[in-house]
Amino acid sequence: MSNPIFERRQNIFIYILVWLLISIIHFLAGFIYYDLPFIIAAADSLVYNGLFALIAVILWYPVRYNNPEGKITGYGLVTYLVLGIIILVAWLFIGYYLLKVIFGGNDEYFRFLNESFFVRVLVGVLFFIAAVLMYHILVYYRALQEKKLNETKLNLLVRETELNMLRSQMNPHFLFNSLNSISSLTVSNPDKAREMIIQLSDFLRYALKYGQHEETTFADELKNIELYLNIEKTRFEDKLVFEKKINDVCMQTKVPNMILQPVVENAIKHGVYESTEPVFIKLSCRGTGDGIEISLKNTFDPEHKSRTGAGLGLKNVENRLQLIYNRMDLLKVIRQENSFEVIIRIPQKNQ
């Protein structure tokens, strides 16, 4: 962080202007009130104020070092007290000797200089406090701006992730094809049509809940996955075979809401949608001591080669896991000749 005075040309201008004003008041006080000769009054003002203007610039560095966030602490106050005394002594001492070099023979002036010592100390203390306060306000303001910017950035990222999540949940192909299946069932099997409408409604309701509750139990996620798979099963019949092997410890474990949906959807998309043969989807979950490990494995038609890299859905899951748990190693993909497996580890917090 550089000195805020030099940050912009405008700031330098204001700084110089302020000191000029102070110098003029100082000069007028000496020239008119104390009846000093013109030259002496001008030199007295320029030496003392010029000196402090320089000191105040250097003062930035201890302020920044003392408290980079702009807040004043007890320790900081003690430091400023010591620093203030040193600066005051130095200021008065250097000013006195500079003037002595210039006006060495003028005894009357030196009497005045000695008499005004107390006023000068008072002015020095005021100068010091004003400079320190100014820096603190500037630093605090700057930190605040930065914080605001960071918050905006983070919010933007979160919203973007949410939007992507929503998009991947509401796969329009899935939605419209399911509605078409229902349309067909109303003729051939009205009961089944009603059942599918209910399943689809429950599924959509669950998907829309996202954002209100960050976490849910694995049992809830499983229920939702089964809803989704049941709907797809109505569409694809024997082409979709689902198995599960769930360890009891998993059921009440907390997991991020809607974390499995994109993974299952990915398996359906690349497995079932692209195959003419039955596709096996197997969901398993087991405890690992520090959390749970969920695996979703699907077979796929090896002739279907359009798989390049992980899809947007899986990327979203990975990003979300990273945001929530602050770890990069929670999602793993194992690709084999005719099977695809996604392994997700959910660490358990505060246990």
Added chain:
Amino acid sequence: MITAIIVEDEKLARDLLRDYLKDHSDIKIIAEFEDGFSGLKAINELKPELLFLDIQMPKLTGFEMLEVLDHIPAIIFTTAYDHYAIKAFEHNAVDYLLKPFSRLRFLEAVKKARERIGSGDTNITDKLLEHIDKQNEIIHRVVVRWGAKIHVLPVEDIRYIQAEDDYVMIFTRDNKFLKQKTMKYFESHLTPEDFVRIHRSYIVRIGEITQMQLYEKDAYIVILKDGTKLPVSKGGLPQLKKLLDF
């Protein structure tokens, strides 16, 4: 009597089409298929007048089917949601049904198809495919014909592509296939990390190139793994040099 074929991968969707068709006694369904691949052969053999064609299907999409059909019937496309496809349909005045569709909407589509069949003007595919090709999506497979057979060629198998008048010849490790597409199409639809256009008439898989040689004073050739020599044009040279760090 109008003969029709349904190509649609979901049974319930086929059921629905069949149910709607009950109102049209002049349309006779002669076959139904669950994927593009098996539908293709039957259409070429049975030559139906009307085709109900789904777009998203396993093995071969509806559009990929169109590329290799000999016999092009009047087509009613059905799709759930496909932004690009719908745009292409609209631009080419092709009738399509968005799932789920009503009986009335179905009736309209069939009416239009009947008119098309009556006027003998059913071939809309060239323009439609041209429009679809304009979206520069990376392809992962190419549907080709080999004798009477249809092959789905994974892009990984392509070694190089040579221009042949209105066609291109696709060379794989042990075969070559003629395909009715332009060089420009392949240039924009193959991954640029893997393929490079070295000449007006050649696109080569970068990994196949073993050597680049000066041949005559200004002209270069590349030598492929199997010894094939291909010319490099002035226009293709800078690109190739950059890719090969030459």
